[in-house]
Amino acid sequence: MATSNSYEYINERSINEELLCSICTDPFEDPLCANQCGHTFCRKCITDTFCRKCITDTFCRKCITDTFRDMSRCPTCRHDLKLEDFHPVTIRPFLNQLNQLLVKCKWCSQSNIERGNFKDHLSNCVEEILSCPAANLKCDWKGKRDKIQDHVSICPLIKVQPMIVELTDLVKQQSEQIRCLDTLVKQQLGQIRFLYTILETQAKHNQ
Ligand SMILES: [Zn+2]
Ligand SMILES: [Zn+2]
Ligand SMILES: [Zn+2]
Ligand SMILES: [Zn+2]
Ligand SMILES: [Zn+2]
Known part of the structure; x- marks a missing residue:
């Protein structure tokens, strides 16, 4: 399972097991390590694990930070953990190994790009298909980098975007x-029912 839509790993089978996340089975992306048990996961994987506990996506951020955070466990060892018990991994050799993994761009098929340099590659990749910045407002325009400025200048949805974002926040x-x-x-209602029961019992006593 690939975590990035834009690249795939080269020789995925030969990648050191220590670099693989047990949730997505891919090499770590932005690894977070639990203070108590030392288990490590991708930031996105562990955040999703914690917030899948809520019923709706809308309140995800909220439930990470209050009700549910006290009820979460490490996916590997079931140690009680909160999201704030995780800290970003800063061990240089470990991060270097991840950055040096070789990937292939899915858009232009260029191969042997170091993962740490992929962002730079993508910002110049002429084959990448971009969505309209107002895609969340159902503008379904897609196109290559050299065409996006032309679209942005005529897209009616981009003009109303700030207003709609404001309204959506209000509704939330x-x-x-x-x-x-x-x-x-x-x-x-519960309290009223309770009081009612008390009154009823007293009425019976007084009969
Ligand atoms: Zn992962
Ligand atoms: Zn949630
Ligand atoms: Zn653990
Ligand atoms: Zn590319
Ligand atoms: Zn558009």
């Missing part, structure tokens, strides 16, 4: 508020 905030109110109402 409001649905969060509605959720809170809903919980409050449920709590109060």
Whole structure:
């Protein structure tokens, strides 16, 4: 399973096992290491593992940082961990080994690019197919780097993008508020039912 859409590893089978993430089975990308047990995972893999616990994607960030973070475990040894127990790996030789892995660009098929240099390659790769910056607003334009400026200058969706982002944030905030109110109402209903039971018992006593 490849983590990047833009490159594939060359001789993937010959890659040192110590460089592989146990979640995605690919070489680590942006590795994070758990302070307590020392197990290491890609940042994206471990973040996804932690936030898959929530029911909707919308509140992912929230649930990483409060309710669910206390309930998570290391995927390898089941040690109790929070996301904040992970720190970025800074061991140079380890990172160098990862950066020196050879990859092949899926767009232009150029081979033997060191992974650490791939970003530079991609920013100049003439074959890469880019999406419109307003793709999240359903603009389905796709094209090569040399055509994107022409599209951006005429794309109507890019002009309204800031406004729509603002509105979407507002809707998210409001649905969060509605959720809170809903919980409050449920709590109060519970209390009313409880009081009602007490009143009923007292009424029976007084008969
Ligand atoms: Zn991974
Ligand atoms: Zn989540
Ligand atoms: Zn562990
Ligand atoms: Zn390329
Ligand atoms: Zn567009």
